[in-house]
Amino acid sequence: MPVKHLSVHEIKLPECEGDVVQINDLHFAYPDGHVALRGINLNICEGEKVALVGPNGAGKSTLMLHLNGILNGGPGELSVAGMPLSEKNLPVIRALVGLVFQNPDDQLFSPTVFDDVAFGPLHMGLPEEEVYQRVESALAAVAMDGFGDRLSHHLSVGQKKRIAIATVLAMKPQILILDEPSAGLDPRARRALINLLGELPITMLVSTHDLRMVQELFPRMVIMDEGEIVADGRTENLMADEALLEAHGLERP
Amino acid sequence: MHAHAFDQYHYHDSRIHNLDPRVKVVVVLAFLLSNALLPDGSWLAFALAWLVLLISNDLSNLGLGFTFKRSVVALPFALVAVSAIFSPIGEPLAEWDLGFITLIPTDFGLIRFLSILARSWLSVQMAILLVATTQFPDMIHAFEHLRVPRMLTTVVAFLYRYMFVLTDEVFRLLRAREARSAGLPGIKRGGSIWWRAKVTGSMAGQLFLRSYERSERIYNAMVSRGYAGHIRTLNPHVIHRRDWLVLVGSVLMLLFVQLVGRL
Numbered sequence: 001m002p003v004k005h006l007s008v009h010e011i012k013l014p015e016c017e018g019d020v021v022q023i024n025d026l027h028f029a030y031p032d033g034h035v036a037l038r039g040i041n042l043n044i045c046e047g048e049k050v051a052l053v054g055p056n057g058a059g060k061s062t063l064m065l066h067l068n069g070i071l072n073g074g075p076g077e078l079s080v081a082g083m084p085l086s087e088k089n090l091p092v093i094r095a096l097v098g099l100v101f102q103n104p105d106d107q108l109f110s111p112t113v114f115d116d117v118a119f120g121p122l123h124m125g126l127p128e129e130e131v132y133q134r135v136e137s138a139l140a141a142v143a144m145d146g147f148g149d150r151l152s153h154h155l156s157v158g159q160k161k162r163i164a165i166a167t168v169l170a171m172k173p174q175i176l177i178l179d180e181p182s183a184g185l186d187p188r189a190r191r192a193l194i195n196l197l198g199e200l201p202i203t204m205l206v207s208t209h210d211l212r213m214v215q216e217l218f219p220r221m222v223i224m225d226e227g228e229i230v231a232d233g234r235t236e237n238l239m240a241d242e243a244l245l246e247a248h249g250l251e252r253p
Numbered sequence: 254m255h256a257h258a259f260d261q262y263h264y265h266d267s268r269i270h271n272l273d274p275r276v277k278v279v280v281v282l283a284f285l286l287s288n289a290l291l292p293d294g295s296w297l298a299f300a301l302a303w304l305v306l307l308i309s310n311d312l313s314n315l316g317l318g319f320t321f322k323r324s325v326v327a328l329p330f331a332l333v334a335v336s337a338i339f340s341p342i343g344e345p346l347a348e349w350d351l352g353f354i355t356l357i358p359t360d361f362g363l364i365r366f367l368s369i370l371a372r373s374w375l376s377v378q379m380a381i382l383l384v385a386t387t388q389f390p391d392m393i394h395a396f397e398h399l400r401v402p403r404m405l406t407t408v409v410a411f412l413y414r415y416m417f418v419l420t421d422e423v424f425r426l427l428r429a430r431e432a433r434s435a436g437l438p439g440i441k442r443g444g445s446i447w448w449r450a451k452v453t454g455s456m457a458g459q460l461f462l463r464s465y466e467r468s469e470r471i472y473n474a475m476v477s478r479g480y481a482g483h484i485r486t487l488n489p490h491v492i493h494r495r496d497w498l499v500l501v502g503s504v505l506m507l508l509f510v511q512l513v514g515r516l
Contacts, residue, residue, distance in 0.1 A: 068432050091436030099432045105463065106425040109456045120433040122448065125440040153462060171435055 019082070020044050020175050020203050021067060026076030028062060036062040037074065038227040044175065044205060049197075051214040051235065052207040054224035055249040060207040061102075063224070064177050067205070068099045081174055095124060098168030102179040104160035113139070113155075113163055114148035120171035138170035139163075142196060158189025162196065175203040182210045212253040215239060223248055263385045267314035270386045273496040274395035280503040281383045285376045287507040291514040293368040298514030302375050305506060309379070313386050320378035320385075327377035334369040338362040389413050394490065415471075419464060426456055 021044040028037040036059045044050055052060050065071040066078060069090045080096055083089040101107050110116040117138055121131045139145050142162040147155075152163060161181060168176065181197065182190045190213075197204065198217055208214060214221055214235060221235040225248045231238055238244060245252055264270075269277075284305070291298050310317050343361025383392070393410045397403060430452070436442030443449065472480075 065428075070428055070432055091434075091442055092438060093435075094432065095435035095437060101425075101429055101432075103425070106429040109426050109430065109459050110452065111455050111458065115452075115455070119430075119452065120435060122444050123434050123442060124437050125442045125444065126437075153459070167433065171433065 020046050020048075020080065021205070022077070022079045022082075023066075024077040026063075026066065026074065026078055028066065028071060028074035028076075036227055037066075037076075040076070040227075040229055042222065042229060042232070044203060046174075046203055048220060049204045049218045050206070050220045050222060051218035052205060052222050052224060053209065053211065053214060053250060054230075058224040058248075059227040060224055061179055062227075064099065064179055064205070064207060067175075067177055068097045069093055070099075095120075095171055096174045098171055098173030098176045100164050100168055100176070100178045100181065102181075102183060104157070104164040107164040107167060108152040108160060111151060111153075112148065113144070113150050113152050116152055116163065117148075117166050117170045120167060124171065134170045134172070135166075138166040141169050141200065142166045143192075156189070158185050158192065161185065161189070161193060165196070169200075169202075173202070175205060176200065178204070178206045178208075180208055180210075181206060182208060182213055211239070211250060215253055223250070225249075262388050263315055265314045265386075267312060267386070269309060269313035269382070272386075272499060273490055273492050274387050274391040275398050275490060275492070276496045276500045277383055277387055278392065278395045278399060280500065281379050283504060283507050284379050287510055288372045288376050290511065291368075291372065294364045295368075295514035298510050299368075299371045299375065301510045301513055305503075305510070306375060306378055306382075309382055313382060315382075315385060320381045323381050324374060324378045327373060331370050331373045334366055334373075337366040337369060340365060391490075398490070415464075415467070418467075419460070422463065423460065426460065430456070 021042065023040050023042040026037055026040040027035075029035045040059075040063060042063075052063070054060055062071060066085075067080065069085050072078075072085060078085045080089075080093045083093060085093060108116050110119060114135060117135045118131050121134050126134070135148065136145070139147060142165050144159065144162050144166060147159070147163070152160060155163065165176070165178070165181075178197075182193055185193060190210075194213055194217060197206070204218075206218065218235055221231075221233065221238050222229055223231040223238065223244070230248060231244055239252060242252055284302070288302060291302070306320070307317060310319050313319070338358045339356050340359050340362030343359035345357045345359050346363065347358055349356040349358075387395075390410070393406050396406050396409075434443075
């Protein structure tokens, strides 16, 4: 079992009820018996930018898929914006939680960039003018204005990543969840992405192995290992604790 | 995430598992041929063939009902034969007036339909048993020994290898769509049927494009490792005395089934 260091860092967290995401003792096992989450407790407040780090297989992606209701059914409580995850709330929760997958190719399934960004708003049943307006502002937010008619298929990885973020921004989510956004990007694309994430005025939970990005962007850091949250605190404090980082396969940048 | 949408090899140590794959393939083909040749209504012969199937199931250590449980997948295909019931030959059993057409089921037609059902049901089960007890590469290898054109076996081998990669890709695409399938209170969500069909259509298109590009990459990787048209394998199959005995025994048994069916 992983070493726990909770008590040391817990005190320094900002006081907050967790008005965007509240998770209480969440467990989950995959149908093949693999236990992925063992009692997760996590609160995220409006405006917070939280990094989720930990080795591969720690349960980061599983946790993120829960926030959108793609995975569910284990014991524990999860609520988004005060709404408990349930069959009835699911459509609204999906509108509130913008999930960006690691591989943008999974996310971009329409022929043109416009169709992809418009998918969410159209599915929500919004009127036509609003769909146009949302697509335009979402593309502007990721600095990809004018790419609407392009084929997503032919874009670079960095551009695809930005479009993937735009596809969920168009749904006006309350929280943006990104799975390893900087993986596989060249330095320039990575820099552009970091700047973009820093500028977006939205609550964020980002899973990543890029600790330099964490240091630069995220005031709060959550470390997961073997299905548990082993540390949750201010990034500068956790980063200073070299023994903690090493115990969970992380390297101080 | 991995797709387990397909039934695969079930590992076990049994007499059937250990048979030479060539013998297994030949016996299964003979079994299918025998079923196809049995005359309509030869119930005793069908029952005998079923017994052969049950014995094979038992010898494979997978359980008597193993193939039965999995044979349901073939049922919809067998239903294509429903029209055989309304054969123009034979004594009419009833007359159904549907307004625009009158359907007359006959005794001959009914027997034919049930025979087709029995044939396909038995054949599908034996094929399922073959797949469950033979590693896929061994099966491909056996086909090559039996002079199936290499081009065909290579295509099938690649199909099998990448089918799972592809289904994983499909599941990831579906999941990404699901993640953005949101709704707002008070507004009808989901868009029109026409729009949803369009989205599904472009997803299929994307899948094709990606598979096509993946095949290019795979081919390049193969060529760069010296691929020159056919895949070589190192897996010498040796036919033992036992395999010959099984082969001869099975063929004799199937001949007996044919004899019973024609008496």
